[in-house]
Amino acid sequence: MARWRNLLGIAVAAVTAASMGAIASPAMAAPPDPGGGTITPQVVGGTRAAQGEFPFMVRLSMGCGGALYTTSIVLTAGHCVRGTGRNTSITATLGVVDLNSSSRVTRRSTYVYRPPGYNQGGDDWALIRLASPVTGLATLPIATSSTYDNGTFTIAGWGAASEGGGQQRYMLKATVPFVDDATCNGRSMYNGRIIPAEEICAGFTEGGVDTCQGDSGGPMFRRDASNAWIQVGIVSWGDGCARRNRPGVYTQVSYFSSAITSAAANLPS
Structure with a gap:
């Protein structure tokens, strides 16, 4: 499948730990290849x-990415969030290529919207409202x-x-x-x-x-x-x-x- x-x-807190080189992801078994053959x-x-090349890029603390849709809203995938409603548990990191950079910008979430049609097989998009606008960074139309x-x-x-x-x-x-x-x-x-x-x-x-x-x-x-x-x-x-x-x-x-x-x-x- x-x-x-x-x-x-x-968590992004783990991503930005001083000792970080790369974070080990949870073990995941590779799915079988329906086309047959050996998977490598x-x-x-x-x-x-490069720093500043894609200023609209966002890293989210649940281990997902996103894009700055407006100065205070992030567009991401529906399967990255747990549903619609008030949510202050997500941290968005913006404005940097290096997640360890001291110039990184962070914002907490206040609200998450996931479309009612999302069913793990369609409507895979979601919006995250940030606690305050992010200035000085381009949004992505x-x-x-x-x-x-x-x-x-x-x-x-x-x-x-x-x-x-x-x-x-x-x-x-x-x-x-x-x-x-x-x-x-x-x-x-x-x-x-x-x-x-x-x-x-x-x-x-x-x-x-x-x-x-x-x-x-x-x-x-x-x-x-x-x-x-x-x-x-x-x-x-x-x-x-x-x-x-x-x-x-x-x-x-x-x-x-x-x-x-x-x-x-x-x-x-």
Whole structure:
């Protein structure tokens, strides 16, 4: 079965411990490969992001990523949170590539919204209200049509750099190509498990580059017609990490854009 790409229970406080090199993730058994053959975990082929390169990136204390949707709201994955309601237990870390940096910005959550349609198989998005606005950092607009749901995308996060590996101190980045629904849902890939209207696939047939455990909720984004970053996906799930014929599966933001916009406008403070 598919496996989410979050690590619930890992605290940012642990991430920022002085002794940190990387945080050991909980042991996870690799799921069987429906395509047959021997599974060899591959290093997710990222490189270190530069400070300020993606100022909208957010690290969440439950072991997920996110993007700064407004100065006081983070967009993340539905499976990263436990439901809708008042919640002051989440810490968001922003403004840095190095999670140990003394210049990091932190905010506590006040409220979480997860759509009522979320059922661990769809509607995989959520909003987190922060206790106070974050100034001086760019937000990440979301795609409101399918215009940008193709081409080459950028992924970034502090998740594992190899399947089953440790969480990262420094943000890593990579680029991955769009995989069309028919191919991604084909027998050699996910064999009908993709929800075409709600999900978008990205990755290489040969594997080697992908999001992984701890990247859940982070954005997949690309340049728009004005050369500005725009979010097209939310890291959701995948079979293993960077495996051959197993691209990453992302919540298709354009499909949910109206619902996200409406929920954000009505999110309690």
